Amino acid sequence: MNAAQPASTPAALPLAGITVVDLTRVLAGPACTQMLADLGARVIKVEQPGCGDDARAIGPFVEGVSAYFMSMNRNKESIALDLKDVQDRAIFERLLDSADILAENFRPGTLEKLGYSWEALRARYPRLIFASISGFGQTGPYHRQPAYDMVVQAMSGMMSVTGHGADAPCRVGVSIGDLAAGLYSVIGIQSALMRRMHTQRGERLDVSMLDCQVALLENAVARLEATGSVPNPIGTRHPSMAPFDAYTAQDGRFVIAVGNDSAFVRLCEVLELPALAHDARFATNSTRCEHQAQLKVLLEQRLQQAPRTHWIALLEESGVPTGLYQTVAEMVSHPQVQARHMLTTVITPTGQPLRVASNPLLNATGQSVVRRQPPALDADRAAILQELGM
Incomplete structure (x- = not known):
């Protein structure tokens, strides 16, 4: 145990x-x-x-x-x-x-x-x-x-x-x-x-x-019915929110999940990219989804200037949802997983x-x-x- x-x-x-x-x-x-x-x-x-x-x-x-x-x-x-x-x-x-x-x-x-x-x-x-x-x-x-x-x-x-x-x-x-x-x-x-x-x-x-x-x-069936287009695999990004994806920092990947326009403004403030918040391509969630590829390039240019722990600390302080991209081996040692007792031990018949x-x-x-x-x-x-x- x-x-x-x-x-x-x-x-x-x-x-x-x-x-x-x-x-x-x-x-x-x-x-x-x-x-x-x-x-x-x-x-x-x-x-x-x-x-x-x-x-x-x-x-x-x-x-x-x-x-x-x-x-x-x-x-x-x-x-x-x-x-x-x-x-x-x-x-x-x-x-x-x-x-x-x-x-x-x-x-x-x-x-x-x-x-x-x-x-x-x-x-x-x-x-x-x-x-x-x-x-x-x-x-x-x-x-x-x-x-x-x-x-x-x-x-x-x-x-x-x-x-x-x-x-x-x-x-x-x-x-x-x-x-x-x-x-x-x-x-x-x-x-x-x-x-x-x-x-x-x-x-x-x-x-x-x-x-x-x-x-x-849930989302795939609703998108098919609402738009008539067949959903396709899109990797780690979200089909109807942006930026909502895995990003590469100086030392590895982490995720950013922006669910509304105010969170996007806070993200731009944290990254010191005020122009993005006023760019017509990124003014609303729907336009950010249309231009998500260009937005990802611009964000990663900035994110790759510092390690992911630096960005995660700033984003957490500003209330923008974020988290490390972890392997299973890294997950089992994470303090939140440990604090929530999400791992337990069983004993084989051989002890x-x-x-x-x-x-x-x-x-x-x-x-x-x-x-x-x-x-x-x-x-x-x-x-x-x-x-x-x-």
């Missing part, structure tokens, strides 16, 4: 008392259930006997243990069950007797073939919230097609607005197709829990990775510590993020069976 954790008395976590039976694997589903676990839910991860979650075999590895798996499965228990085996099915159904949520991210139709359709589950477990995460959802012509993050980034148009040119397609540098679906699933599950307080009934949640990518294309991203929702609770280490495959079987009286 981080040496410096919040010192306040821990508050009760919001999902304490909620039980999740977790059939998910790899990323979208485990990201969802890890957040539920971080927020206090009991998450029982049901894995395939022998191999477990596919993520256990995905690198990088720390002493033979997948760092990929470790980063998405803290605070969970593990039991290995074969849902085609009669005895294991009995255990699974006993788990559902006391579960609030069943989460899965199989290809649509998989659980139905095993006898666990929504209709069957709803009849037997009327309060159960059944969350299904898939590439394309439970309906539509593509609903039975497999998908990974790359597929939905490409099909959604996300890749078409990412990078520096249409001739070199570029995916977002993290698996945003999976992570967005995981986050939307958490929102949906918590909304269903709230509704169940009034109705006493569970419901089916149908979360599509492709849908979630489309939902993230090796591994630093991972933390949960941004837990800063104010005073709770440690890691209350249970990521489980070895089937690690909790004996305790779970004893609890079930089996």
